[in-house]
Amino acid sequence: MPPSRPSTFRGGIDGVLLVAVLLVAVNLRAPLTALPPVVADVAADLHLTAAAAGLLTGIPVLCFALATPAVAGLLGRSSLRTAIAVALGLILAGTLVRSADLGALVGDPAVSAPGTFAGTVLLGLGITTANLAVPMIAQRDFPGHVSTVTGLYTAAINVGTVATTALTAPLADAVGWRWALASWSVLAVVALVWWLRAVPREARPDRGPAVSAAPPREAPDAPGDHDGDGGPGADGDGDGEALAAAAAEGVTGTDPAAARERHVLATPFTWWLCAMFALQSSSFYALTAWLPLVLEELAGIPRAASGGAASLFQGFAIVGGLAVPLAARRWSLRQSFVGIAVLWLSLPVGLLVAPGLWAVWASAAGVAQAANFVVIFTLVAQRFPTVRRGRQASATVQSVGYCLAAVAPTLAGALHTATGTWTTPVAVVLGALVVMTGIGLVLTGRRPAPAPR
Helix, strand or coil: CCCCCCEEEECCCEEEHHHHHHHHCCCCHHHHHHHHHHHHHHHHHHHCCCHHHHHHHHHHHHHHCHHHHHHHHHHHHCCCHHHHHHHHHHHHHHHHHCCCCCCHHHHHHHHHHHHHHHHHHHHHHHHHHHHHHHHHHHHHHHHCCCCHHHHHHHHHHHHHHHHHHHHHHHHHHCCCCHHHHHCCCCHHHHHHHHHHCCCCCCCCCCCCHHCCCCCHHHHHHHHHHHHHCCCCCCCCCCHHHHHHHHHHCCCCCCCCHHHHCCCCCCHHHHHHHHHHHHHHHHHHHHHHHHHHHHHHCCCCHHHHHHHHHHHHHCCCCHHHHHHHHHHHCCCCCCHHHHHHHHHHHHHHHHHCCCCCHHHEEEEHHHHHHHHHHHHHHHHHHHCCCHHHHHHHHHHHHHHHHHHHHHHHHHHHHHHHHHHHHCCCHHHHHHHHHHHHHHHHHHCCCCCCCCCCC
């Protein structure tokens, strides 16, 4: 029998379904952040260059950017229960294929590296699917509690990233990198079993109302609210949920006034936001991919402990995602951004100038990298206050930003190979964040667009 469904939270939130959502969330970055602590072992075993090893982190991000419209279309033709089950199945299969020694299984060592990349693609597709489906569950099944559920969902994502970042290297020392990465498949198994037992079968396919299930009065805040509560802690990244809404709903509409509006692609503000988000995401994923090795070289942290040290960068994202809405009650968005930018810049500056204080810099930047996502998508909501234009802008910003972020780990690895040191990639990240800060100061200094009447 499926588990009982008590309302264990004030307001009647379904506790069993909430647990199911949180178990899914734990899987949405954990397989990705498990790799960086052992990437050197993976590269050595598979004879990969640093640039090629960086692709193992970049491929899932590229899936976020490129596969989201197709996945959103498929979600309109299947139930959300089935979609998330398929997503977890892809994550499970991808985790196992990525870590399996396919070369030994088929007697051809040349197959090992392609098998690892194939598993990474499966992971990217599974996570992309869940990225889009879970927010629809939040809107459909937790009406009136979307912000609360999304905040808990974000925290669960970061619990997964912290656990895998901190524990994968010690596991690899004990059982090897393949078994260390494969061991995290248990998270997908637990989530899949609970999901199938906790969520009843739907009488007919859910064809998309969940995308717009929020009450109309909440619609103008959708881009900002969603990414403020859910996007930062994840991948750091809202990860395509607004893009899913745009793909599922369309961007044309029949309102004559809307038809006369200037398209967001023709608005320079949109492209400055694209640049800001691209620099933010590229810096985040470059550091996520290589921070354990950066700390090992620049701060002298032993390899077995470098993953745990890097987990501060992920763990403090929980604080950043929750802190910005609170700070906004006291300070302006621009004042908040100034503080965020200082914290973000402290990591590359600190690693270059005072690497001995790495724990301070990693923690501060962990708060900032999550908080800055809130700022970016608050700007989207302020500048494009209608749901149609907000979704257009969010789709554009995320698609462009993640395309560039996907190549950041590879470029950082190539710089390390060319120079023989991690100092150069860290300096490039510093330059990217300086440019991003300049753009952010200009954009946060502008007045929000008037709310539609």
